[in-house]
Amino acid sequence: MRGEQVVSSTNAAVAALGHSVIPTVNKLQDIFAQVGKESTIELPQVAVIGSQSSGKSSVLEALVGRDFLPRGNDICTRRPLVLQLVQTKRRADGIEEEWGEFLHLSGKKFLNFDEIRKEIEAETKREAGGNKGVSDKQIRLKIFSPNVLDITLVDLPGITKVPVGDQPSDIETRIRKMINLYIKPPSCLILAVTPANSDLANSDALQLAKTADPGGSRTIGVITKLDIMDRGTDACKILLGKDVHLQLGYVGVVNRSQEDIQMNRSIKDALIAEEKFFHSHPAYRDLADRCGVPQLAKKLNQILIRHIKTVLPVLKSRISAELVSVAKEHASYGEISESKAGQGALLLNILSKYSEAFSSLIEGKDEEMSTSELSGGARIHYIFQNIFVKSLEEVDPCEGLTDDDIHTAIQNATGLKSALFVPYVPFEVLVRRQIARLLDPSLQCARFIYDELVKMSHRCMLNELQRFPVLRKRMDEVIGNCLQESLEPSETMIRHIIEMEMDYINTSHPNFIGGSKAVEVAQQMTSRVAAPISRQKDAGDSKKSLNSERTAKSRATLAGPVNGNLPEQGVRHVTDVEKTALSGNGASATWIISSIFGGSGNRTSVRENSNVEPVSEPVQSMEHSVSLIHLSEPPSFLRPSETNDHEAIEIAITKLLLRSYYDIVRKNMEDSVPKAIMHFLVNHMKRELHNVFIKKLYRENFFEEMLQEPDDVSLKRKRTRERLRVLQQAFRTLDELPLEAETTERGYSLNTDPTGLPKINGLPSSSSYSSTSGSSESYTASPKNPKSRKSSHSGELNPDSSGGERNSVLGLYPTVDIY
Numbered sequence: 001m002r003g004e005q006v007v008s009s010t011n012a013a014v015a016a017l018g019h020s021v022i023p024t025v026n027k028l029q030d031i032f033a034q035v036g037k038e039s040t041i042e043l044p045q046v047a048v049i050g051s052q053s054s055g056k057s058s059v060l061e062a063l064v065g066r067d068f069l070p071r072g073n074d075i076c077t078r079r080p081l082v083l084q085l086v087q088t089k090r091r092a093d094g095i096e097e098e099w100g101e102f103l104h105l106s107g108k109k110f111l112n113f114d115e116i117r118k119e120i121e122a123e124t125k126r127e128a129g130g131n132k133g134v135s136d137k138q139i140r141l142k143i144f145s146p147n148v149l150d151i152t153l154v155d156l157p158g159i160t161k162v163p164v165g166d167q168p169s170d171i172e173t174r175i176r177k178m179i180n181l182y183i184k185p186p187s188c189l190i191l192a193v194t195p196a197n198s199d200l201a202n203s204d205a206l207q208l209a210k211t212a213d214p215g216g217s218r219t220i221g222v223i224t225k226l227d228i229m230d231r232g233t234d235a236c237k238i239l240l241g242k243d244v245h246l247q248l249g250y251v252g253v254v255n256r257s258q259e260d261i262q263m264n265r266s267i268k269d270a271l272i273a274e275e276k277f278f279h280s281h282p283a284y285r286d287l288a289d290r291c292g293v294p295q296l297a298k299k300l301n302q303i304l305i306r307h308i309k310t311v312l313p314v315l316k317s318r319i320s321a322e323l324v325s326v327a328k329e330h331a332s333y334g335e336i337s338e339s340k341a342g343q344g345a346l347l348l349n350i351l352s353k354y355s356e357a358f359s360s361l362i363e364g365k366d367e368e369m370s371t372s373e374l375s376g377g378a379r380i381h382y383i384f385q386n387i388f389v390k391s392l393e394e395v396d397p398c399e400g401l402t403d404d405d406i407h408t409a410i411q412n413a414t415g416l417k418s419a420l421f422v423p424y425v426p427f428e429v430l431v432r433r434q435i436a437r438l439l440d441p442s443l444q445c446a447r448f449i450y451d452e453l454v455k456m457s458h459r460c461m462l463n464e465l466q467r468f469p470v471l472r473k474r475m476d477e478v479i480g481n482c483l484q485e486s487l488e489p490s491e492t493m494i495r496h497i498i499e500m501e502m503d504y505i506n507t508s509h510p511n512f513i514g515g516s517k518a519v520e521v522a523q524q525m526t527s528r529v530a531a532p533i534s535r536q537k538d539a540g541d542s543k544k545s546l547n548s549e550r551t552a553k554s555r556a557t558l559a560g561p562v563n564g565n566l567p568e569q570g571v572r573h574v575t576d577v578e579k580t581a582l583s584g585n586g587a588s589a590t591w592i593i594s595s596i597f598g599g600s601g602n603r604t605s606v607r608e609n610s611n612v613e614p615v616s617e618p619v620q621s622m623e624h625s626v627s628l629i630h631l632s633e634p635p636s637f638l639r640p641s642e643t644n645d646h647e648a649i650e651i652a653i654t655k656l657l658l659r660s661y662y663d664i665v666r667k668n669m670e671d672s673v674p675k676a677i678m679h680f681l682v683n684h685m686k687r688e689l690h691n692v693f694i695k696k697l698y699r700e701n702f703f704e705e706m707l708q709e710p711d712d713v714s715l716k717r718k719r720t721r722e723r724l725r726v727l728q729q730a731f732r733t734l735d736e737l738p739l740e741a742e743t744t745e746r747g748y749s750l751n752t753d754p755t756g757l758p759k760i761n762g763l764p765s766s767s768s769y770s771s772t773s774g775s776s777e778s779y780t781a782s783p784k785n786p787k788s789r790k791s792s793h794s795g796e797l798n799p800d801s802s803g804g805e806r807n808s809v810l811g812l813y814p815t816v817d818i819y
């Protein structure tokens with residue numbers, strides 16, 4: 001294997017296509033391999049075109065540096081040969097194994113390159129026959145070597161004009177079509193081969209290339225057979241582009257002649273001979289940068305470098321995006337500590353962060369606040385205002401109480417006596433009963449908030465705590481208990497509030513309608529019922545009462561928000577007159593209710609107020625109603641007899657009082673229940689959660705148990721950490737690559753090719769016979785890799801030194817692994 005199969009000559013090595021690019025591509029391939037298998041740098045395909053026997057296969061072989069293609073005057077390329085070079089990893093033992101594999105003989109390794117040539121010949125015959133026939137069916141050959149680029153080269157049949165052997169009459173058209181198919185894609189680099197001993201103006205290769213690449217941005221002119229030109233002629237004009245201009249210029253080469261092949265001259269020797277030829281030829285001495293296979297390789301390498309440079313930004317942004325997401329994922333797994341102190345700090349940190357996050361969620365400072373739905377504190381507010389308060393507003397205070405029920409209650413409270421005044425007792429009993437109804441929704445409200453807090457506690461640090469299931473469970477238990485313990489006092493408080501309301505019916509409340517006002521309104525109501533009868537009699541009075549009602553109404557609208565009466569829509573089943581009454585000035589009415597209920601404080605005796613008009617009428621009515629009672633056989637189930645006018649007023653008054661007082665209590669509840677819940681439950685949790693956590697969970701002997709991670713989390717952390725490292729490394733490497741490429745260009749831009757192409761340093765063979773461009777200055781080492789200067793020189797000076805082969809080509813990249 002070693003020796004024969006390893007390219008050991010400097011010239012052969014430096015001439016090989018892509019050698020200067022290999023280190024860069026190697027780095028990139030390493031990055032790809034680590035970052036993701038799906039990524040790869042696709043290098044452009046190189047196709048060799050030209051007329052028959054122009055020297056295409058010879059050029060290709062010289063570029064690859066291996067002797068494996070059928071060549072000769074009688075042997076021609078009759079099927080497209082797609083040659084895929086595949087870079088293999090260098091073996092640890094230093095042996096460089098190279099082999100070929102055909103697609104049509106998959107799995108068979110050809111270690112001997114003579115065998116490869118024979119198989120190409122045999123396979124050509126199998127498909128295209130033995131008599132000059134041409135086929136467009138590809139032969140696909142892969143060459144595996146650690147010294148090659150992953151690049152595809154295509155050797156195409158030469159253009160012939162006159163059909164011979166089994167060739168069809170339209171052979172020229174067919175071959176042209178076939179060639180065009182390969183060179184048409186813009187990613188294909190064209191090596192247009194023309195022998196120096198033919199007329200360039202009639203070059204088939206240049207003609208075809210011009211059609212496929214009119215701009216000439218991917219065509220390199222290759223002039224072969226400079227050694228067999230007519231004596232006294234040279235190709236200087238061609239090489240300088242004076243005959244036919246080509247943007248990328250021309251390179252003149254001297255391949256092995258038929259005689260050389262017959263004498264088994266190796267590529268290595270051929271390259272030495274070529275070098276000698278150009279060195280000794282007076283016409284070509286000054287054109288060293290356009291003479292020789294190494295120069296051709298250099299031009300190609302330069303194009304490949306440019307290609308890679310265009311790929312780099314995309315690659316970089318892809319890696320940087322991945323870097324961000326992997327870093328985020330890695331952070332989500334957090335760190336873990338082995339020491340007690342470290343574990344304690346971590347636990348403390350988690351507990352503090354959790355408590356903060358919980359508070360933030362309630363206060364609406366959550367960073368990951370949703371924009372699609374209400375969350376956290378906003379939900380609590382919604383429950384208070386849109387569910388609790390709204391439900392209370394919709395409750396009818398007299399719901400479930402018919403006029404008959406009230407009438408019965410009044411009669412029951414009057415007992416043996418006939419009612420002289422509107423009794424206080426039924427009002428109190430009824431109002432208490434209605435206040436008691438507020439307990440359930442208030443407790444339910446507290447439950448809702450409790451449920452919300454439970455939900456919030458589950459949402460907090462969901463991702464961060466995923467890796468500590470034991471801790472999560474223990475925290476949930478602690479929060480659950482803490483919430484339960486906070487719910488109890490808030491429920492107790494709500495019960496107390498209701499009990500307080502029920503225990504003392506404050507008829508002196510400034511917002512309470514009061515008895516006299518209630519009587520007045522009740523009278524208005526009854527007079528309205530009687531109005532149709534008296535309308536004709538007293539049109540003026542009715543007009544007056546209407547006016548006063550209107551005035552009262554307008555007063556209600558204004559007074560509403562000031563004295564805190566019910567909003568219009570909140571009160572159901574309330575008549576206009578009742579509304580007028582409810583909006584009336586409670587203070588002015590208080591003395592009347594006091595007189596009726598015989599209350600304390602600013603209450604005055606009935607007698608004292610007996611001359612007050614509004615009271616006298618109901619009293620007269622009551623007296624009148626007493627005279628209507630007459631005894632009869634009592635049935636077993638007694639309901640009061642039909643209500644008379646006086647009783648109707650009593651019922652109306654009771655209802656008015658009920659509504660008025662109930663509204664006061666409702667307002668109190670709407671205000672104090674949320675306050676109780678906030679104080680005893682929500683804010684208590686906010687204040688105490690951290691302390692409770694510390695008390696219950698921060699115990700040294702629990703650290704290990706609570707910070708236990710599931711196996712997959714530690715595995716994932718390990719994997720993401722490794723991936724993060726690789727990506728960071730890849731990013732750094734990529735960051736350095738453009739600089740290296742720039743250095744490359746800067747290096748050769750000092751020494752610009754007359755064709756306009758910058759000259760690439762590091763291909764030393766030309767320097768050995770050039771006086772203008774081959775100075776040692778051109779071996780500019782990358783400033784980042786000062787060692788490479790040495791290695792590039794050593795590569796040149798010690799061609800056979802081990803490891804020098806990769807370095808010697810460009811001299812810009814160190815061969816040692818960057819990682």
Ligand SMILES: Nc1nc2c(ncn2[C@@H]2O[C@H](COP(=O)(O)OP(=O)(O)OP(=O)(O)O)[C@@H](O)[C@H]2O)c(=O)[nH]1
Nearest residue numbers: 052053054055056057058076077158225255257258
């Ligand atoms: N003296 C000399 N002979 C050359 C040179 N290049 C090629 N030849 C010879 O020319 C003949 C044809 O070379 P090939 O490389 O087979 O040419 P080709 O273009 O691949 O031929 P087809 O595939 O048949 O089109 C061979 O005998 C080579 O030895 C050269 O630069 N100098």
